Amino acid sequence: MNEEATPNEEAKHQFDSFSDAFGQASCDAQEKARAAAPKLKETISNGAFEAAYSLAYGAVFAGAFAHELLPQSLKDGLDKGAQAGKDAARKATEKAKEHFSHQQDPAAQVAMELPDTPPA
Numbered sequence: 001m002n003e004e005a006t007p008n009e010e011a012k013h014q015f016d017s018f019s020d021a022f023g024q025a026s027c028d029a030q031e032k033a034r035a036a037a038p039k040l041k042e043t044i045s046n047g048a049f050e051a052a053y054s055l056a057y058g059a060v061f062a063g064a065f066a067h068e069l070l071p072q073s074l075k076d077g078l079d080k081g082a083q084a085g086k087d088a089a090r091k092a093t094e095k096a097k098e099h100f101s102h103q104q105d106p107a108a109q110v111a112m113e114l115p116d117t118p119p120a
Contacts, residue, residue: 067075 070078
């Protein structure tokens with residue numbers, strides 16, 4: 001057998017121990033990972049951008065296209081319903097804020113709700 005390395009073949013390293021071989025492999029792997037990380041990061045970033053752009057474009061296009069097809073009376077109904085929903089949400093938020101701003105100590109409130117409970 002010919003044990004000489006051909007020009008395209010790298011010579012194999014001889015290690016004194018398993019731990020030397022493992023240590024060298026670890027160093028090589030870290031080096032390759034550092035070299036590959038920026039490319040992978042860029043690829044993932046580009047993919048995320050393309051996905052977000054496609055979703056946004058599709059949603060806006062579909063909404064705008066549908067909006068152009070709707071009769072004016074339906075558009076007016078949607079606008080009035082949306083405004084009524086916003087008003088109801090604002091009123092509910094104000095009512096909840098008022099309710100929670102006037103709350104007593106939670107322990108005292110629980111004691112008032114439970115019958116035959118001595119005060120804390």
